[in-house]
Structures are given as structure tokens and as C-alpha cells.
């Protein structure tokens with residue numbers, strides 16, 4: 562099949578583009594590199610096209626069968642609502658328009674951020690509570706998808722939880738906790754986490770996220786589903802797993818949480834993903850961390 566991956570130079574997009582290519586598909590990446598480096602696509606043989614998805618004339622690419630829309634401003638600290646909405650929501654509308662012109666299936670990245678500080682586990686039917694410009698842009702995309710009454714055969718939104726894995730190094734402060742703590746620990750420093758490390762997150766390995774996208778392509782009906790493990794793990798467990806894989810024995814350096822309000826637990830309700838797209842995560846945190854740091858030649 563001929564497949565477009567927007568944001569395909571980014572963390573998740575590059576993992577997805579490389580996997581799709583390894584499965585024998587013709588893959589085109591469109592990215593404007595505002596948040597990524599071409600190095601992520603080392604070994605990728607398909608076309609890499611520079612373009613801002615909000616304004617790009619996709620018709621220049623010819624017809625495609627499937628679109629995986631990953632491009633987005635992903636920095637949750639950006640407060641400029643207009644910049645965020647123009648890029649993320651404007652980009653989504655332009656991609657839908659292109660999907661319509663090709664009659665292509667569309668799978669897009671939403672985010673667990675749409676749930677804000679709702680109590681866990683988060684269900685897709687929960688009222689949304691986005692707390693920053695990024696999360697509001699994703700909630701708006703989900704609204705557009707839910708109300709979509711156009712002609713494309715499939716539109717599937719994937720609400721990723723906390724993704725970690727190879728290809729995220731350039732994301733700096735927006736990279737995963739696994740990556741940031743590993744950097745500290747490799748430098749021989751004690752990993753800094755909030756007191757007393759029992760906060761939990763639904764961490765999901767990027768290879769599972771890629772599988773979720775592949776499964777979504779085969780969905781029978783349009784839907785929006787959570788992509789998490791449904792098994793949250795604590796910050797202390799993250800440190801323990803990193804110590805094991807990096808061959809260290811570093812105690813956490815606990816510090817006071819500066820936030821007035823902080824989510825102590827995030828967790829995806831995962832039954833709908835199983836039912837609608839046939840996806841269930843395979844990697845536990847221990848298995849994901851092992852695979853991640855082995856793959857990078859670190860352990």
C-alpha cells in the first residue's frame with residue numbers, strides 16, 4: 562500500500578514509518594522538522610518531504626491508501642493557543658481534506674492529555690478535561706473526528722498515554738521520564754524524582770504504539786480509543802528497572818514536588834482498544850526498558 566506518515570521524522574512517526582517500510586509498504590513522510598531531526602529516519606528509503614501539515618498541498622504526493630497523522634506540536638509548555646490550534650487542528654483539517662480526496666483511511670494521534678486530572682482509570686466516554694493548549698488541541702481534534710460525517714472509510718483516534726522508546730532523544734524536556742532518568746543515571750548521578758516515587762503512570766513502549774497503529778488500520782469502524790497498558794507503574798519501579806538494565810545501583814534522589822496539584826496516577830481503560838481495534842499492549846515496563854536500552858547499545 563502507499564502510506565503517508567505525517568510527523569514521520571518525530572519520535573513515534575519515525576518508528577512507525579520504519580516499521581511500515583519493513584512490512585513492504587511504500588511510505589512517504591511529511592514533516593517540517595520543527596521538533597525533530599532527520600537522523601531518526603536513518604535507513605529509511607522512502608520519500609521524506611518537507612512541509613507544514615497545516616498548509617501543505619498534499620495533492621502533490623498523488624493518491625495514498627492510508628494516512629497516519631502524527632505531526633503535532635507536542636510541547637505541553639507552549640501556551641500560545643493560536644500557534645497550537647493553527648498547527649495541530651489546522652493541520653488535522655488539512656489532512657482530513659486530503660484523505661477525502663484519496664478516499665484514504667485516516668489514523669491520527671490523540672493524547673491522554675485530553676483527560677486532564679480526571680480520576681483514573683480514564684475511559685473514552687469520560688468527559689474531557691484538557692488543561693493546557695496542547696491538550697485542548699487534541700480534544701478539538703477528537704471532537705472533529707467524532708462529528709465527522711464525511712466520506713472517508715475510516716477515521717481512528719489513538720489516545721496515547723506515556724510513550725517511551727528509541728527516537729526521542731532530541732525531545733529534551735519533552736522526552737519521556739525513562740529517557741531523562743537514564744541520562745542522569747548514565748552520568749553516575751542519582752535519579753531525581755518527586756517524593757517518594759510512588760506516583761504512577763501508564764507507561765507504554767513505542768513498539769506497542771506502532772502495533773496499535775497497525776491494528777487501527779484494520780478496524781471495522783471509526784472510533785477513538787486509549788492506547789496504554791492499563792497497568793500503571795511507579796516512578797520507583799522505573800528507577801529499579803533502569804538500574805537493572807544500566808548495571809547501576811543508584812538510589813532515587815527524592816525532592817519536593819513543586820506543583821500545587823499533581824496527578825498521582827494515570828491509567829488507561831484498555832477494553833475498548835481491544836474491542837474496537839484488537840489491540841493490547843505486549844510490553845511490560847520491565848520488558849520495554851530492557852528492549853529500549855539494549856537496542857541503543859547502552860546495557
Ligand SMILES: NC(=O)c1ccc[n+]([C@@H]2O[C@H](COP(=O)([O-])OP(=O)(O)OC[C@H]3O[C@@H](n4cnc5c(N)ncnc54)[C@H](O)[C@@H]3O)[C@@H](O)[C@H]2O)c1
Nearest residue numbers: 568571572573593594595596597613614632633670721724
Ligand atoms: N510521546 C508521547 O508520549 C505522546 C503521548 C500522547 C500523544 N502523542 C502524540 O503522538 C504524536 C507523535 O508524538 P511524538 O512524541 O513522536 O512527538 P515528536 O515531537 O517527536 O513528533 C512530532 C513530529 O511532528 C512534526 N511536526 C510538528 N508540527 C508539524 C507541522 N505543523 N507540520 C509538519 N510536521 C510537524 C515535528 O517536526 C516532529 O517530527 C503527536 O501527535 C503527539 O501529540 C505523543
